[in-house]
Amino acid sequence: MAHMSPAVNLVWATLTIMFEFFLIYHLWSFDRFKSLKWNHGQYSGPFKRVMTYSYLTSIPLIIIYAVGFTIIKYSYGFTVIPGLGITPTPYELWSDSARSAILPLYLCFSVAWGLETVTHLEELCFWLFLVHSSSGKQDWFRSLYFKTWAIGSGIAVIGMPLVTTFTRHDPYKCESYTFLAGSLGSLSLTIWFLPILWAFPTFLESLKQADVDMNTIARLTKFHELNCIRILFRFLFTVPLVILAIDGVRPHQHINDKMFPTDLLGMIAVIGCVVSSGITLVIFFPRSIKGEISSREAARERHQLSKSKTFSENHINGQRRGQHMSAYELPRYEAEDLDLYTFRPTQNIVIDDIEDEENPKYGPRDVSPSLSLQPNRRTKDGDIQLGTVFTLTDDALSRHNTALRKSNVHHLVRNWRSPLEIGEPPLWHR
Known part of the structure; x- marks a missing residue:
């Protein structure tokens, strides 16, 4: 120039x-x-x-x-x-x-x-x-x-x-x-x-x-x-x-x-x-606008759950310190149920990492292409987590369909998102 x-x-x-x-x-x-x-x-x-x-x-x-x-x-x-x-x-x-x-x-x-x-x-x-x-x-x-x-x-x-x-x-x-x-x-x-x-x-x-x-x-x-x-x-x-x-x-x-x-x-x-x-x-x-909105909603729900749990613990501890409760103390499982049903609403969780048999990171899974249910579980801190409904995203559904439909179509075509997302051979990691 x-x-x-x-x-x-x-x-x-x-x-x-x-x-x-x-x-x-x-x-x-x-x-x-x-x-x-x-x-x-x-x-x-x-x-x-x-x-x-x-x-x-x-x-x-x-x-x-x-x-x-x-x-x-x-x-x-x-x-x-x-x-x-x-x-x-x-x-x-x-x-x-x-x-x-x-x-x-x-x-x-x-x-x-x-x-x-x-x-x-x-x-x-x-x-x-x-x-x-x-x-x-x-x-x-x-x-x-x-x-x-x-x-x-x-x-x-x-x-x-x-x-x-x-x-x-x-x-x-x-x-x-x-x-x-x-x-x-x-x-x-x-x-x-x-x-x-x-x-x-x-x-x-x-x-x-x-x-x-x-x-x-x-x-x-x-x-x-x-x-x-x-x-x-x-x-x-x-x-x-x-x-x-x-x-x-x-x-x-x-x-x-x-x-x-x-x-x-x-x-x-x-x-x-x-x-x-x-x-x-x-x-x-x-x-992915859909994915970005889902991520923001999930983050907002986690923040609200955290605030609800904190409020729940402070409320129960305050009652115990103030001696306002009856001399009869509820059993642990009843207190957990009271805390759970009062402050922990059921939430939808989006799965974005369903692995197929071509990627044995977690092994093959038998997942419905629409919805999958998870039962109630007890967490490490003793709380009870309500069962949730898993909704497959478009990416997970695509990988699920790939496992079901075997053809001569190259797997990179099915999983392609970007020129950057190409799996690398072991030699490149040495």
Whole structure:
């Protein structure tokens, strides 16, 4: 962006900062940042860590790049150059400190682009693996698609900074070749996603024929629609940068030496980048409004139960201290029943972790797909807990149906919630 106007840099900085605020809000609403912990949940292996932290690291790096150039460009403004007219002040007229910041800012952008390639290459390889999977027991981590992702991610993360470093002698060429390498790679991934989008309706129809539950079908349909929108904005992100990059590496520029097309393509690119990244965030961390409401209601009920128990104990202790009760003291079981029926209403508990036989954490369970009853139980402190009614959530019902319906459909399709939720082999935990 050494030759773009300050307004383009300001648009990049503004939109990326706004997206960062949206990311923070979304992750807070999703699980109060629990998913960002090093060890969280059954999928907290190296694969999830690489995917999560590579994606979340790329956004701040882009912000640094955009904000840094915005400050520099507005500090020097425009300059009248004979034969060219009024143009953004060239980097040759910047101070030494400003010129020394060009390479670090470009490196931030190239590293961010490499990390972003890790994200999109994984999704491409994963869905190619599932769509072309001929057996329900094929292992993603031993497939050619996973190896392709691992090798491609390494090339992107290492190669992008090297391109920037090797062309650092000329900031214009450095920018052009960085944009060329990154945009061609991202454009290739975007084009490769088109066959998946084309084949996905047929893939969904095959799942219906295999009697996959409707919750899984609805979840994958939502993913397909979001991905169609995201691919459109991915083209808006990559194509303008490809045009600017190809024109920049040519001996004679036809676009980069004109302010209007350069600024227009730069602004379109950042809109495509931010919108597609926002959709990626929603796919990676899919919020469940129903689950969030249930969690808040459960927390409120636990708080009310705690207050009721405290009030009950204080009430009985006060009566005993004041000698207002009869000399005849109720037996323990009658006092417990009086306390229980007075202050402890029956509550509904939602089960969100019904394990099937493919995950032997707890072993197979015989659970009704609608309701299940639990008898009265005595707790460790001697209190009696009333029987409750268990209501299966959509996720638990999906896993229950998976145990009942055996087919050639890959288990990752049935259990898929996010590109981050892929079970890892034992080798990754060693």
